[in-house]
Amino acid sequence: MRTTFIALVALLGLCSAAVLQHKLIFRESQKIQMMRRGEWGAYVQHKEALRDANPAVYANVPQNVNDYGDFEYLGNITIGTPPQPFLVVLDTGSANLWVPGPNCDGSCVGKRIFDSQKSTTFQIDGKPWSIQYGSGNAKGYLGQDTVAFGAATEKQLPVPKTTFGIATHISADFKSDAAEGILGLAFTSLAVDHVVPPLINAINQGILDQPIFTVWLEHKGSANNVGGGVFTYGALDTTNCGDIIAYQPLSSATYYQFVASGFKLGSYSITKNYQVISDTGTSFIGGPKAVIAGLADALGATYHSDDQSYYLPCATAKGTLDVTIGSNVYSIKPVNYIVDVGMGDTCIFAAFAFNNFGFGPSWILGDPFIRQYCNVHDIGQQRMGFAPSLQAST
16 A cells, blocks of 8 residues: 555656746847947957956956856746746856846846735745856845746746845846846856755756756847747757767766867867866857967958957858767857858857866857757756757758
8 A cells, every 4th residue: 555655646746747848039149239230349348447447356257157248048937926027048057047126226227127025925035145247247135936937828837936036236238138137057056145046946846857958049040039949848859959969977067067078170179178068148169268269260260359259251161160078079060150240241250268267167168069969958967968959050
C-alpha cells in the first residue's frame, strides 16, 4: 500500500510539472541603432569618460559583460494577481529579475510599473538592492509575488513566491531601452544578494518537467520588433533544433561558463583553453583584444577606434568562424557573425575586445553563436548542450 501511495504521488508530481515555450520579440540592439544613426562613437567616448571620472565604480567591472546595451531578444512576463504585464530582457548572463516600481524617480517615466497594492499575492521584503552592470545601474527594494513566464494571453509558466527587485531608479541607458526590466536566467550564485532567480525557483518547486531550458534565436536580418525565437523551459526544442551534437560540462555554475580550446577564421587560428560563457544578452562575440584583432585581420576588417568596432565591405565576408569546444568544432557562418547596419556596402564584424581584468570569463559567446547553434542549458547536470539551428537562413 505504501509503494502504491509513493507511486501515485510521483505520478501526480509528473502531471503537475510543465513545459513552456516562451516566444521572443526581436529588437535591434541600441548599439546597432546608434551605429546606424552615427551616434555610437560619441557614446563610446561618453562611457570612457565615465570610467575615468568614476574609477572606484568602474575599475572592477568587465566591460561588455552583462552590457544591457547589446540586448536584442525580449520576452513577456506577468507579475502578481491579477497579472501585471512587463516586457523584459531574457538574459542568461545575469541572475536577477527587476521591474520598475511606483516609487521610481523620473528615470522610469514611460515604462509600466509594478503596483504591489493591486496584487493579492504580493509580500513585501523591503531589503534594498543595487546592481552595477557594465555601463549602467539599477536599484530599489525586494518583494515577493507570483512571476509568470509568457504573456497573459498565452500559455504561461507561473512561479509562486518568487523574489524580485522593484526599481526606484534606473540609469539613463535603461530609460531609453524598450525593455521594462531584466529577467536573469543564470545561477543563484551570480545573483545580487543571492536572490533565487525565477527559473531556479521553478526548478526548486518541481514545476518544470526537466531542469533544463533550450534557447533558439532566429536570424531576422534588418527586421525589427518581430518574432525572434523561442525559449523552451523544461524540455529540448525538437522543432527548431536538430540533434544534440555534444554536451560540455560547466566549469563554473555562476554564468553558463565552460571551456573552449580554439578559435579560427581564415588564416588566423589560436589553440588555448579559455573560460567562455553563453550569453543571450550580448549581441556580439567578445574575447581577448589580441585574438579579436587577429580574427578581424584575417577577415580583412578595419578597426575604427572612435567607436571601437571593426568594419569591412559586406560582400567580402567568406568562410566560417570556428570555435572548438571539447572534441567538436562549431562553425559560425558569415550570416551570423557579419552585421549589416544599413551603411551601404559597409558591414560590421560582430566581435569586440574586452578585458576581464583577470577575473571571470575570457570570452562571451553571444547571439552570433546562439543563432547558429541552439543552446541547451542543463541546470540539473550543470552542462551545456549544442544543437544545429534548423532555420534556413543559418
